[in-house]
Amino acid sequence: MVTTSEIVSLPTLGAEAAQVTDRHGPRAALAWLGRLRRAERLLGVVLLVALWQILYSTGVTTDETLSGPSAVWGSAWDRIADGSLPSAIWVSLHRVLIGLAVGLPIGVVLALAAGLTRLGDDVVDTSMQMLRFIPIIGLQPLIIVWFGLGETAKISLIVFGVVFPTYINTYHAVRGIDPRMLELGRVIGLGRLAMIRRLVIPGALPGFLVGLRLAFGVSWLLLVFAEQINAREGIGYLIVQAQAFYQTDVILVGLATYAVLGLVSDLLVRGIERVALTWQPSR
Template structure:
């Protein structure tokens, strides 16, 4: 072996081999404003501007969260509420997508389905609660139905609008390429409507959690709503605030999942838009 190859293979005397750099944990800018609000909230509570009897401090809420998590109360309530939200969301999203495809892809479907859908979406969602209780009783069904009914319309409206808003020039391109109706829908119409559908998905998730909060305030024996109602009876402001914060965190988490799905499903737009 030559001297040159030996020199290349061995590090110089006194020099230490470099270890690969560890990845740095970066806190995104989206986290800064919530942390600032928490700090201001704690400062206002410590200074007596926000009395504990009106709004519990973040430290008190955190201690309550630790206690309720340790005894299993919080975990059980979150599991029940999450189950209701998931079932209602799946039912409402499936119905909204199916109705939007039927109304958006055919003129007869539009004439039959769109007018009653526009009428129903004008109804006050929470005004239907007494009717749902009369129809389905006071068990789990009215809660799930209320969530599904709230999810239905954002999905339907945005998907229907996305289908109808596909650029006509793309349809002409499909005709030039001699695509059949099925191929045209699959390769042009549905991908063109996908961005608007994902917008509807994000909106429907917000409505789902809002509907669940209201539904769980009525004749619930489990879940986050029951936990909040029970705490209200005993003037436990810390538990009420904790329950509301958990609702908010669940909403943010589901929205983040949809945003991740959106980034992956619409990755082709990054190069097109120069982002």
């Protein structure tokens, strides 16, 4: 915990923090420093964009190799205005959500089966531990053979990617539940389903949410490859079209859109964690 004396001793922010401390107390000073820290996190992004602009302005990069920030922003605004970018975002988001809706339950059910029974552990976990080392992208040719070039193939690639982080984190969370809690449930007469609902699921929730964050990240990464399987719409389609015409500004718009959507989804899961895990002492 940062004390008032420690805040005042900070070399560059001491005077301002001390004034905040004098007026509102140490808690207000800590909140002020927290806001400053969040602003500092944007510094790296600002410096990166500045370097990018300098390279473009000095001719190190060109429109054919790497368009400048202003050109990328203009391209993004044009596609927002004509509706092509919002439409592509909705199509890509729809694919990710369907992939999550299918993959998450599969991962959770497999984790419960492996974590709660010895037979499930022997049969399911060994297979899952083996399969998770197969590169998901390496399955793409098989997925095309199985499901063709339509939406099913694209979503299936995301489903495969979502299942494994969900399973691994939920499985370890289930195995990490205190056995004394399960024994207490048996003593008070809880049945199998009641035990899972009242003890196992709350105990495994933190691990599941970690898996959810990873699953969101994997789903956006795999979407880049999925939307290059004969795609007719979506962010990946915009990127492929731009590649054909050497439009690096449009390619960067697509990549930046993927990054922003990934960041928003991660922040969403963090918000769910804060609401769902309020019972934890550290929150």
